[in-house]
Structure formats: C-alpha cells, structure tokens
Amino acid sequence: MNAIDAPEQRAAQVSSAELKASGSVPILLLFASAAVWLLPAWLLALVCSLKFHIPGLLAAEPMLSYGRLRAASDTALLYGFGVPAALATCLWLLCRQGRARLAAPAVAAVGAVFWNFAVAGGLWGILRGAGTGYEAFEIPRALAPILLLSYILIGLCGIITFHHRQAGPLYPAQWFVLGAIFWFAWIFSTAAMLLLWEPARGVLQASVNWWYENNLGTVFLGFAGLAPIFYFIPKLTGRPLHSRYLAAFAFWLLALFGSSGGMPDGAPLPSWMIGVSVAGTVLTLIPILAVGLNLYLTARDTPSTVDASPSLGFFWAGLIFWIIAGAQQVAGALPGVGSLTNFTWFGVAQRDLFRCGFFAMTMFGAAYYIVPRLADPRCNWPEGLWRAGLIKLHFWLTLAGTLIGYVSLLAAGVWQGVALDNAANPFGSVMRSTLMAIRMSTLAPLLLFIGAAVFLVNFALLLKSRGCGCRREKSSTCESPKEAA
Amino acid sequence: MNSGPMLFLGLFASMAVSWATFILAPQLQLGNLAPAKTVSVSSVPVDYPNNLPGMARLGAEVYRASGCAYCHTMQVRPATLGSDLARGWGIRRSVAQDYIFDQPVLLGTQRIGPDLANAGMRMDATAMLTRLWDPRILQDDSVMPSYRYLFDVRRIGRAPSSNALVTPRQFAAPEGWEIIPRTPALALAAWMSNSRQDKYLFEAPPPAPAAGTNAPGTNAAPAGAIHAPAK
Numbered sequence: 077m078n079a080i081d082a083p084e085q086r087a088a089q090v091s092s093a094e095l096k097a098s099g100s101v102p103i104l105l106l107f108a109s110a111a112v113w114l115l116p117a118w119l120l121a122l123v124c125s126l127k128f129h130i131p132g133l134l135a136a137e138p139m140l141s142y143g144r145l146r147a148a149s150d151t152a153l154l155y156g157f158g159v160p161a162a163l164a165t166c167l168w169l170l171c172r173q174g175r176a177r178l179a180a181p182a183v184a185a186v187g188a189v190f191w192n193f194a195v196a197g198g199l200w201g202i203l204r205g206a207g208t209g210y211e212a213f214e215i216p217r218a219l220a221p222i223l224l225l226s227y228i229l230i231g232l233c234g235i236i237t238f239h240h241r242q243a244g245p246l247y248p249a250q251w252f253v254l255g256a257i258f259w260f261a262w263i264f265s266t267a268a269m270l271l272l273w274e275p276a277r278g279v280l281q282a283s284v285n286w287w288y289e290n291n292l293g294t295v296f297l298g299f300a301g302l303a304p305i306f307y308f309i310p311k312l313t314g315r316p317l318h319s320r321y322l323a324a325f326a327f328w329l330l331a332l333f334g335s336s337g338g339m340p341d342g343a344p345l346p347s348w349m350i351g352v353s354v355a356g357t358v359l360t361l362i363p364i365l366a367v368g369l370n371l372y373l374t375a376r377d378t379p380s381t382v383d384a385s386p387s388l389g390f391f392w393a394g395l396i397f398w399i400i401a402g403a404q405q406v407a408g409a410l411p412g413v414g415s416l417t418n419f420t421w422f423g424v425a426q427r428d429l430f431r432c433g434f435f436a437m438t439m440f441g442a443a444y445y446i447v448p449r450l451a452d453p454r455c456n457w458p459e460g461l462w463r464a465g466l467i468k469l470h471f472w473l474t475l476a477g478t479l480i481g482y483v484s485l486l487a488a489g490v491w492q493g494v495a496l497d498n499a500a501n502p503f504g505s506v507m508r509s510t511l512m513a514i515r516m517s518t519l520a521p522l523l524l525f526i527g528a529a530v531f532l533v534n535f536a537l538l539l540k541s542r543g544c545g546c547r548r549e550k551s552s553t554c555e556s557p558k559e560a561a
Numbered sequence: 562m563n564s565g566p567m568l569f570l571g572l573f574a575s576m577a578v579s580w581a582t583f584i585l586a587p588q589l590q591l592g593n594l595a596p597a598k599t600v601s602v603s604s605v606p607v608d609y610p611n612n613l614p615g616m617a618r619l620g621a622e623v624y625r626a627s628g629c630a631y632c633h634t635m636q637v638r639p640a641t642l643g644s645d646l647a648r649g650w651g652i653r654r655s656v657a658q659d660y661i662f663d664q665p666v667l668l669g670t671q672r673i674g675p676d677l678a679n680a681g682m683r684m685d686a687t688a689m690l691t692r693l694w695d696p697r698i699l700q701d702d703s704v705m706p707s708y709r710y711l712f713d714v715r716r717i718g719r720a721p722s723s724n725a726l727v728t729p730r731q732f733a734a735p736e737g738w739e740i741i742p743r744t745p746a747l748a749l750a751a752w753m754s755n756s757r758q759d760k761y762l763f764e765a766p767p768p769a770p771a772a773g774t775n776a777p778g779t780n781a782a783p784a785g786a787i788h789a790p791a792k
Contacts, residue, residue, distance in 0.1 A: 127706050131696070135707035142706050143628015209625030209667050238565065245563045254565075255572050262576050266584060271665075278594060278660035280587055282668040287583040331572065335579035342638030343668065344655040346590060352582060415642040419634055419672040496672075499647030503675050504702045511704065 099171055099178025099237075100450040102185040102230070104539070106164035107443050109192045111535045113156025114436075114528035116199070120149035121521035128514045139203040147214040148202045153431060154212060154292070155223070156195045159260065160188065161439040162300030163230050166253040168446050169303055170234050173250050174241025179233050187229030194222040210281070212289040213267050220268045227264065231257045248323040252303035255331060256296055263291045279344050290338025293430055294360070294405075298334060301398065301438040302367065305391050308445065309371050312388045318373035326366035333359040337405070341414040357409035364402040371395060386467040390441025393475060397433030401426055404486075416497055421510065422489030425482050432524060433478040440474065440531060447538045466534050473527030481520025488513035594661045599760040602767070609760040612662050613752075620752025623745045625665050627708070634669035635678045635756065640768075649683070650676040651758055653765045659758045674705055681757035686750040690742050693749065695732045711746035714738055 124145040127133050134140040171178050178184065194215070201207065201216035208214055215223060234257050238250070267288040270276045276284055310317045317323065336356030339349050404426045408417050417423065444467055488510040495506040598606035613621070624630070637651035645651065655678050660666050680689070688699060693711055696703035712726065714734045725739040734740050742750075761767045 128704065131704060131706045133706070135709045138627075138710040141627055141708065141710070143631045144626075145628075146631045147628050205626035207626065207628065209628070209630060209665050211630070211670060246565070246568065251568060254568060258569070258572050259576065262580070266580065270584070275664060276588065277592055278663065278666055279657040279668070280591055281666040282660075283587055284584060286670075287579075291579070328571065328575070331575040332578065335575065336582060339583075340670065342636070342642040342654070344636055344657050344659065346587065346657070349583065349587060415638075418638075418643070419670065421671070424671060497644055499644035503648065504700055504704075507673065507704050508702045 099167060099181045099184070102178065102181050102188055102233070103164045103168050104447065104450055105185055105188045106160040106167075106230075107447055108535065108539075109188065110157045110161035110164065110439070111443070111528070111532050113152050113160075113195065114531065115525065117149050117152035117157060118521045118525035118528055120145050120152065122518070122525055124149060125514075125518040125521055128511060129518065138205065144203055144205065144207065147207045147209075147211075148199050150212060151195070151202055151207075151214050152199055155198070155215060156192075157439075158297060158431070158435065159227070160191065161443070162256060162297065162435075163188075163227075163234070165304050165439060165442045165446070166257055166300060167230070167234050167237065168442075168450075169249050169253050169307055170237045170241070173247050173307070174238060176237050176240040176242065179236035179240060181233070184230045184233040187226040187233075189226075190222055191226035191230070194219045194226065198223075208272060210267075210271055210285040210288075212292055213271060213285060217272045220264075220272055224261075224264055224268060228261060231261055247307070248317065248320065248327065249303045249307035251324070251327050252299040252306060255327070256299035256303065259291065259299065259335075260296045263288050263296065282343070283339065283345055283349065286338040286340070286343075291335050293427065294334040294337060295331065297431070297435045298330065298398070301394060301435045302330075304438055304442040305371065305395050305398075308387060308391050308441065309395070310374055312385045312391070313375045313378040315374050315378060318370050322366050322370045326363040326370065329363040329366070330360065333357070333363065337409065340418050341409075341411060342418065354409050354411065354414075358406055360402060361406045364399055364406075368395070368399050385445070386471075387441040387445040389471055390437050390444070393471075394434045394438035394441065397429055397437065397478065401430040401434055404429070416493035417489060418493075420489040420492040420496070421485045421514070422493060425485035425489055428485065428520070429478065429482045432474070433482065437474060437478075440470065443531075443535070444538075447535065451539045466530060466537070470527050470530040470534060473523050473530060477520045477523030477527060480523065481517045484513045484517040484520075488517070591657050594658060596661070597658055597762060600763055600766055601761060607760070609762065610659060610662055613755055616748050616751035617755040618664070618752075619744075620748035620750070620755075621663060621665065623749045624752055625667060627749075629677075630667035630669040632669075632671065632673035632705070633675070633677045634672050635676065636668045637676060637678050637758065645676060648675075651679045651682075653758070653761060653767070655758055656762060656765045658762055658764070677753065677756055679757050679759070680753040681755055682759060684753065686747075686754050689750040689753045690726055690746055691728065693742075693746055694726055694728065694740060698728055698732050708746075711743055711749070713741045713743055715741060 123134070123140060124142060127142050127145075138144070167178060167184065170176070198215040198219045201219065202214050206216040208217060234253070238254060267284060270284045271281055271288075275281060306317070306323065333356045337353050337360070338357075339345060339353035341350055341354065343350065404422075407413050408422060408426065491513070492506060492510050495501050495509065496503065596608040596610060599609045600606065636655045637653070638645045639654040640646045646654070659678070660668075684692075691698050692703075692705070693708045695707045695709075696705040715738065717737055717739050721739055722741060725741055728740065
C-alpha cells in the first residue's frame with residue numbers, strides 16, 4: 077500500500093479547530109517544562125566542563141562537585157527535558173493521527189505537574205548527594221515512584237486517546253509513539269525494582285543499569301524522536317512516505333536489536349551477555365540504513381517549497397545525527413574498536429550526539445510546529461517569528477554546539493583510546509594530552525545553553541502569538557488547504 | 562500493522578525478549594552467587610570475597626553520592642582487551658564474584674581517572690586522603706578536581722592533631738591551621754583500601770606460566786579448588 081501519510085485525507089468527524097485545541101493544556105505544559113529544564117541541564121554541564129580548565133574550581137562546595145554536577149545535568153536533560161518533550165510530541169501525534177481528542181487532559185496535566193515536581197526534587201537531591209549513582213537513573217529512591225506514577229497517568233491518556241482513534245490504517249509514526257510510551261514504563265519500572273526497591277545482587281546492578289540506559293536512549297528516545305521524523309518529513313515536504321513496509325521492517329528490527337545492547341566488552345559479566353549485546357548493537361545497522369533510505373527516497377524529489385517550514389531543518393538535522401550516532405554505536409561495539417574506545421570520551425561523544433543532535437533537535441522541530449497550533453487553533457503559521465530569525469538562530473546555535481562538542485570529544489576519545497592501549501604511555505599524561513580537546517568542548521554546553529535561552533524566548537513568543545500576528549487566511553505551502561479551512 | 566492489539570502484542574514480545582535475555586537470564590545465572598573457594602597453587606583455598614567492614618560500606622555510599630563513578634571505573638578487563646592488566650590495575654580480570662557484597666555496584670562507564678577496582682593494592686588510606694585534598698600533591702599532572710569539602714580546616718589547638726593531613730608546603734593550610742579529614746573522607750579511604758580483587762578464582766585463574774619454565778600450569782584448577790558455592 078502506498079500510504080499517504082496525511083491524516084487530513086480522512087473524513088473529519090471532529091472539527092479541525094476543536095481537535096487542535098484539545099489537550100492543549102497538558103501538551104503545552106509538558107513542552108514548556110521541557111524548555112525550562114534545558115537551561116539548568118546545560119548550565120550544569122557547562123560548570124562541569126569548566127572543571128577541566130580549573131581543577132580546583134568550587135572545590136569547597138559539595139553540591140558543585142564534578143560527579144554530582146554531571147549526574148544532575150544528565151537528569152535534567154533526560155527527565156526534565158527528554159521525557160516530557162517526548163510525551164508532549166507523542167500525545168499530540170496520537171491526537172492528530174488518530175483524529176481523536178486527547179483523553180482526560182486534566183489527568184495528563186496533573187501527571188505533568190507531579191512529574192516536574194519529582195524532577196525538581198530529584199535534582200535537588202542529587203546535588204545534595206542523594207543520587208542513586210546509577211548512570212541515567214540518578215533520581216533518588218524516594219522520588220522514583222512519583223515519576224513512575226505520573227508517567228503512567230500521562231501514558232494512559234495517550235493509550236486511551238489511541239484507543240479512541242478513528243478507524244483506518246495505522247501510520248508509522250503511531251507505531252513509534254506507542255512503542256515509546258510502552259517502553260519507558262517497562263524499563264523504568266524494571267530498573268526501579270531491581271536497582272532501588274529490591275536491589276539485585278552484585279554485578280547484576282551494573283547490567284540492569286546498562287540495559288536501562290541503552291533502552292532509554294536507543295529505544296525510548298529513539299522511538300520518540302523517530303515518530304515526529306516519520307510524521308513531519310513526509311508532511312512538510314509534501315511527499316508520501318516512500319515505503320510503509322520498509323518503515324515496518326525498520327521499526328521491528330529497532331525494537332528487537334536496539335533493546336539488546338549496552339554491555340561493554342570485557343565487563344565482569346557472563347560472556348554470552350556481551351556476545352548478545354555486541355550482536356544486537358551491530359545488527360541495528362540494518363534498521364538505521366532502512367530508516368535513512370526510506371526518508372531519503374521520500375524526500376528525494378521534493379519541490380523547492382522545502383524552506384517554507386522552520387521545523388523541517390530540525391528534522392533533517394536530527395535524522396542525520398541519528399544515523400551518525402547509530403553508526404558510531406555500531407562501530408564502538410565491534411570487538412577490535414571497542415577494546416580501544418570503551419571507557420573513553422568516544423562513548424560520551426556518541427551519547428551527546430544522540431541526545432542533543434538527534435533527540436533535542438527533533439523535539440525542537442516538533443515544538444515549533446505544534447506549539448503555535450495549540451496556542452491558537454486558528455493560527456496557521458507564525459510567520460512574523462520565522463522572519464525574525466529567532467528560530468534560525470536557535471537552530472544554528474544548537475547545531476554549532478552539538479558539532480563542536482561532538483568533534484572535540486570524539487577526537488579526545490579516539491586519541492585517549494589509542495594512546496591508552498599502549499601500557500607504556502602513563503595514564504596521567506594521556507589524560508593531560510586530551511585536555512585541549514576537552515576544553516574546546518566547553519563551547520558546546522555554552523552554545524547549547526544560549527540556544528536553550530533562545531528557545532525559551534521563542535516559546536514565549538509563540539504562546540503570546542495567540543490571536544495576533546497570525547495570518548489566518550493565507551495558507552502557507554506546507555499546510556494542506558483542508559487544514560486551513 | 563493496522564491493528565492496535567497486534568501492534569501491542571508485537572511490542573510486548575520484543576520487550577519480553579530483551580527483558581528475558583538481559584534481566585531474567587542473568588538473574589537466574591548470577592542472582593544467588595555466594596562466596597567461593599579461591600584457586601591457589603601455594604596456599605589453602607579460602608572463601609572469597611569477604612563481607613565489607615562498616616566504614617567501607619559507608620565509603621561506598623560516599624563514592625555513590627559524590628559521583629566518583631563518572632570518572633572512575635571499577636572493572637579490570639581481561640588481558641586481551643586494552644592495557645588494564647599491563648598498567649598494573651589488577652592481577653587478573655574482574656569477574657562477577659568480586660562484587661557480591663558491594664552496594665551499590667557502580668562499575669562505571671568512563672575513565673577520566675584510572676580504574677579503582679584494585680585501588681587498595683596501590684594506595685594506602687593516607688595516600689587516598691592526600692589525593693582527595695589535592696590530587697596534584699602526589700601526581701602533578703592529575704586532572705582530578707580537589708575534594709576539599711571532605712576536610713575541615715581548623716585552627717591548631719594546643720598541639721597539632723595526630724590525624725591532621727600532612728601535605729607539602731604549597732598545598733598546606735595557612736600557618737597555624739591544620740587539615741582534618743571528615744568522616745566521609747575516612748570512609749571513602751576505607752572503601753578504597755578494601756577495593757582489592759587479589760584472589761584467584763576458577764573463572765579468573767593466575768596467569769599461565771611463561772613458556773619454557775617447569776612451573777605447573779594453573780588453568781586446570783586443582784581438584785578441590787573448583788568454584789563451588791560455600792554451603
């Protein structure tokens with residue numbers, strides 16, 4: 077079936093404006109909180125990075141020690157920004173593609189509020205030394221149930237919305253959305269159970285932690301970022317998705333292989349675990365290529381209207397970074413490479429590229445499309461804002477920050493890995509020699525922080541544009557006439 | 562792919578595969594590891610590992626709370642991977658058996674500093690405390706931050722305290738003041754001193770003897786030294 081990924085073609089039983097307005101409160105709340113959390117996330121990362129310039133910096137202040145700052149920065153990025161932004165996008169896509177009103181928006185809003193309180197408390201706790209110590213799962217023990225419950229509240233609204241969708245074929249974006257919503261609940265509850273409530277014995281804690289971190293990144297953030305890519309790239313380029321079958325193929329392989337990875341080679345685990353993990357990670361190359369090919373073939377003959385939407389650039393950048401980050405993960409899992417690059421900045425570079433380059437970029441693109449439509453259902457296009465160039469500024473700041481951080485940390489990682497492989501090179505002097513690159517990467521959180529501030533300004537402007545500054549009648553090229561009606 | 566329930570079932574199945582492989586199966590294999598007899602050609606096998614003293618347990622919590630694991634791993638890779646053993650970070654690779662009494666188990670994913678699985682075999686508590694106060698005292702090219710908040714700097718009373726940290730002049734407290742490690746610092750030092758994977762096990766045997774010697778091979782574990790859970 078040559079599916080045209082345009083829900084507008086379905087008969088509209090729910091009026092367009094009503095549909096757009098439904099769920100605007102929880103979705104805007106989630107987006108707004110995500111935007112706000114980016115500021116502390118990158119500010120903390122900046123201070124962290126500054127410690128490589130002055131090792132004695134803030135040494136007397138326990139709350140600002142390197143380890144705690146890094147844990148807090150990760151938490152703010154993943155749980156403050158990542159999950160809420162992913163949920164907001166997912167909920168909106170479920171409403172939009174299912175042509176259904178958001179179920180129980182009040183419940184979702186309550187969930188969003190509690191989630192944010194829990195993240196705030198968690199961040200404070202981590203800085204005070206109550207973090208769990210498990211990477212990407214640092215939220216203090218007492219707050220994990222609140223996070224899980226608020227997530228379930230929001231997720232349930234999504235599932236019920238999905239249940240009330242209008243009959244018809246499911247779109248690829250809907251598969252990814254549903255996958256993301258289920259996946260997080262599963263992995264978070266497993267990790268909370270086996271790390272916090274009934275801690276597993278010994279090294280199993282490490283394997284649960286790695287499993288969680290890998291699933292959180294590759295599958296949850298991956299699906300939540302790919303969903304808008306699969307929805308918006310065909311929509312904004314005006315081309316039908318090239319192949320629905322290829323999308324399904326990639327989706328299932330990603331679910332299967334993407335979820336089996338994350339165990340570092342040489343870890344004190346049974347070797348079959350590492351073998352399965354390496355095989356799974358290497359095989360993710362197939363879905364990565366399938367997704368890339370599918371979207372490339374979709375947009376190959378795009379007419380010159382591409383520039384019309386500010387969101388599209390974010391999605392393309394996100395997709396390209398997703399492919400690079402995925403390919404790097406595959407490369408790092410190869411036995412010959414992994415023995416060099418494990419435990420170096422190589423992995424950090426990959427992770428940052430995935431989180432900032434792919435995931436955050438995609439969420440920004442989605443927010444720039446969704447927020448003005450929710451803020452004012454009759455509004456078609458925030459043209460004034462686009463001309464002001466603030467979105468462009470945000471795009472370039474994020475792109476520059478991501479690239480500078482990526483290139484410098486990748487160089488540091490490769491250098492460190494190769495140099496350390498020779499035991500004749502003393503550890504200290506190797507670390508010293510990577511300092512130049514690490515110090516250069518300080519620019520990354522700085523640029524990203526400024527970008528996040530611009531994003532917040534844009535966000536406020538988009539909300540303020542409610543009822544003014546929008547040209548209602550003039551439909552822009554990227555909107556179908558029906559939607560403008 | 563057009564039916565909601567089928568989509569859900571498919572997702573459930575792929576999640577279940579991942580969960581069964583990486584959570585359930587290892588739990589069944591390793592979940593009940595108990596101390597095992599060590600493998601040794603020269604001495605009587607003993608139970609390994611031993612439970613940790615209280616101060617070291619507290620130190621593990623300080624290790625967690627300070628985020629030490631963001632820069633230090635606690636896992637030595639086998640000789641075929643990297644230079645861990647050649648650097649003297651251990652006498653053998655780390656295995657699951659080494660961690661059964663640790664809580665929380667923070668193996669780490671990045672080495673900005675050296676591996677600490679065997680820190681206790683390289684450093685004593687004093688060296689550890691000195692490094693916490695200022696790592697550049699012992700190693701002038703260290704990139705590790707100082708952890709001064711783990712110490713009290715106080716005026717010397719009638720006589721200098723016996724537990725005051727001794728440092729070179731340029732790192733010392735001002736004249737008339739002394740540096741006293743606080744409990745978290747002492748606990749961390751105790752935890753580090755207890756970090757020693759210094760026993761050979763069936764799954765982590767002593768290195769094979771160099772070719773051309775008559776020393777007995779050790780890869781074939783002697784009878785009675787087989788990895789067996791202590792009952």
